[in-house]
Amino acid sequence: MIAPAVDAALRAHLVALATERRYSPRTIEAYGRDIRQCLTFLAEHLGGPPDAATIAALPARDLRAFLAARRADGAVDATLSRKLSAVRGFVRALSRETGVEMAGVAAVRGPRRKRDLPRPVAPAAAIALTDPDLRADEDRPTWVLVRDAAVLALLYGAGLRISEALGVLRRDAPTVAGATLTVAGKGGRTRAVPVIAPVAEAVCAYLAACPHALAPDAPLFRGEKGGPLNARIVQGAMARLRGALGLPDSATPHALRHSFATHLLARGGDLRAIQELLGHASLSTTQVYTRVDAAGLLAAVEAAHPRARLR
Incomplete structure (x- = not known):
């Protein structure tokens, strides 16, 4: 269901993500699966496997149709966001390769993700x-x-x-x-x-x-x-x-990593230092732990403060 030339372009794209963008093997695997799923959908949706130029000029409505189909299958917001990111990156690569302007994909917005707070262990x-x-x-x-x-x-x-x-x-x-x-x-x-x-x-x-x-x-x-x-x-x-x-x-095992960061912050750890210890590229990723700590402090006040208990 995927044109041979498009499949070859996809393989090259995934290699580039691994070598140039240094994505993890698990991310590469997930992106490859997402893109192939989209290409299979487009082949059914359009009546045949699309070529590279067709994909590069993909209108927004076709990508929205793919995301809607996945939503109907039960995909959650985080999964849909990942699929959109994977497909958008591949379409962008094909646009550069073919010289065909990326028509509508850039206009598609993914679902607004509500970032869950980490749940540390006591x-x-x-x-x-x-x-x-x-x-x-x-x-x-x-x-x-x-x-x-x-x-x-x-x-x-x-x-x-x-x-x-x-x-x-x-x-x-x-x-x-x-x-x-x-x-x-x-x-x-x-x-x-x-x-x-x-x-x-x-x-x-x-x-x-x-x-x-x-x-x-x-x-x-x-x-x-x-x-x-x-x-x-x-x-x-x-x-x-x-x-x-x-x-x-x-x-879970990953909750212990969350616990490491949360407990350091609760004991006065510096946020920048915690960022370095966790290996976060951006401080904004680490700042989620300030929200966890604030939530814990609020819970303590709600449980112990006389005025809070009167409500």
């Missing part, structure tokens, strides 16, 4: 999540429990994304308190994060317990059979820990 619960003894009753090897605790300690103690924690190599294992860990984040940006004592201790405990040989250039964290640890395994461990502690479903 400090006591976040600390408990990094204790392997909490899962001592599970029928799993002890070293696996210690491994999961070390990964979660990195998420909460250093503010890492789960992909960043699982991307740490053995030679870079953060085993010394006070040292720094160089992290490769989104967009190929690197940052240095300090290693606090509980994180170093958790990683050292994992290294002492791990039964697999760990080559210096290989991933630090391993699955039970010795291969690189999969993020889904960590997510599953977090789900079991949620049950043990009675935490809500919002307590």
Whole structure:
């Protein structure tokens, strides 16, 4: 349902996003899927696979029809915004390549996204999540429990994304308190994060317990059979820990990164410093945590202030 020349242009576009824009593999995969979905829709909508010039001159009504069809299938605002961004970028690339003016796509506006506030875990619960003894009753090897605790300690103690924690190599294992860990984040940006004592201790405990040989250039964290640890395994461990502690479903591995930022801010951390620690390209991304902290303060006032309780 996609013209061969258009498919070739799409492949080149995705390569450019990966090499020039340094988009993550997951983003490239999602964008490719979104664009192909749109091209398939257009082939049905227009009665045949459109060529590059037709796509470059795509009128706004056709793109709106695609988004409306996806909405009817249940796509939420965030998904529709991503699809629009993916398709718009591809149309822009075809417009440059063919010399055909981008007619109507630029006029299409996506849904206004309501940005949800991060849901951090309470400090006591976040600390408990990094204790392997909490899962001592599970029928799993002890070293696996210690491994999961070390990964979660990195998420909460250093503010890492789960992909960043699982991307740490053995030679870079953060085993010394006070040292720094160089992290490769989104967009190929690197940052240095300090290693606090509980994180170093958790990683050292994992290294002492791990039964697999760990080559210096290989991933630090391993699955039970010795291969690189999969993020889904960590997510599953977090789900079991949620049950043990009675935490809500919002307590995911990524929530520990939110907790890292929120708890630093609550204790007087500088917003610019937190931005650097999280690896955010823009301060506006980090500022969402000021809203989380303000919400927590308001909740405390509502719960404790005499005038608030009289309402």
